[in-house]
Amino acid sequence: MLRSDLTVNASLSVDHTPLLLIDDLHFAYPDGRVALRGVHLRIARGEKVALVGPNGAGKSTLLLHLNGVLRGNGRIEVAGLPVSERTLSQVRARVGLVFQNPDDQLFSPTVFEDVAFGPLHMGLAARDVQARVERALALVGMSTYRERHPYHLSMGEKKRIAIATVLAMEPEILAFDEPSAGLDPRARRGLIRLLRDLPLTMLVSTHDMAMVQELCDRMIIMDEGRIVADGTAATMLDDEALLEAHGLETPWKERGVRD
Numbered sequence: 001m002l003r004s005d006l007t008v009n010a011s012l013s014v015d016h017t018p019l020l021l022i023d024d025l026h027f028a029y030p031d032g033r034v035a036l037r038g039v040h041l042r043i044a045r046g047e048k049v050a051l052v053g054p055n056g057a058g059k060s061t062l063l064l065h066l067n068g069v070l071r072g073n074g075r076i077e078v079a080g081l082p083v084s085e086r087t088l089s090q091v092r093a094r095v096g097l098v099f100q101n102p103d104d105q106l107f108s109p110t111v112f113e114d115v116a117f118g119p120l121h122m123g124l125a126a127r128d129v130q131a132r133v134e135r136a137l138a139l140v141g142m143s144t145y146r147e148r149h150p151y152h153l154s155m156g157e158k159k160r161i162a163i164a165t166v167l168a169m170e171p172e173i174l175a176f177d178e179p180s181a182g183l184d185p186r187a188r189r190g191l192i193r194l195l196r197d198l199p200l201t202m203l204v205s206t207h208d209m210a211m212v213q214e215l216c217d218r219m220i221i222m223d224e225g226r227i228v229a230d231g232t233a234a235t236m237l238d239d240e241a242l243l244e245a246h247g248l249e250t251p252w253k254e255r256g257v258r259d
């Protein structure tokens, strides 16, 4: 069992510290393009939160701040730990960032080595690394793939292995950039089930509104570098005017039918 499995249950009634806290975060890329204009966000342990918004809204830029890949002005804390140069390695063990393209995350000759990479670099003993790899592969349903070459897997399989690489770090929060992009309908449904069943806190950046409906209780809309709406996903997904104002569609329009 993941350490986080235990903390999800143990902390629900007592721990009111937000697992993720972001205050007044501003960021501009080196070419001067402003991507974040004062983001405030609190996420509690156990929440699964969708992050939606039009292209260029700042979603990926925000995710890259969660484990210090990008460093803007403002305050970010993960489980009470401020994200700073000094805390980067601890922060990276707490935040599992899953990139849109799994090829950005997989680079070893075997699945096993890819999933073992993070725990090995945490300095864990070989048998603990082995146990973490087995557990992470089992969680994503890929235990029989340990000797396969990641390069030769399908997109859906690669995505599962990429998720296993971050699960093996036993993170407190998982942040996904477009997890369902490039998946066929069956692989997409399987991924949604997998994420729904993982008892971890998640922030999921996506354009897939049907996935938001199936996976997330809470939804945040970003536009032009700011959070412009934050509320219950079911209510917001029914608010056509709100969604259209930010270049989004209701899931039933996306599918072309109303349930």
Ligand SMILES: Nc1ncnc2c1ncn2[C@@H]1O[C@H](COP(=O)(O)OP(=O)(O)OP(=O)(O)O)[C@@H](O)[C@H]1O
Pocket (backbone or CB within 6 Å): 029, 030, 031, 033, 034, 035, 053, 054, 055, 056, 057, 058, 059, 060, 061, 062
């Ligand atoms: N490396 C970069 N250098 C300069 N500007 C960038 C860079 N990466 C992103 N931007 C700009 O920052 C802004 C936010 O981009 P970001 O990728 O965070 O948006 P997004 O909401 O994730 O978009 P999408 O839905 O298309 O993935 C955009 O205006 C984008 O052009």
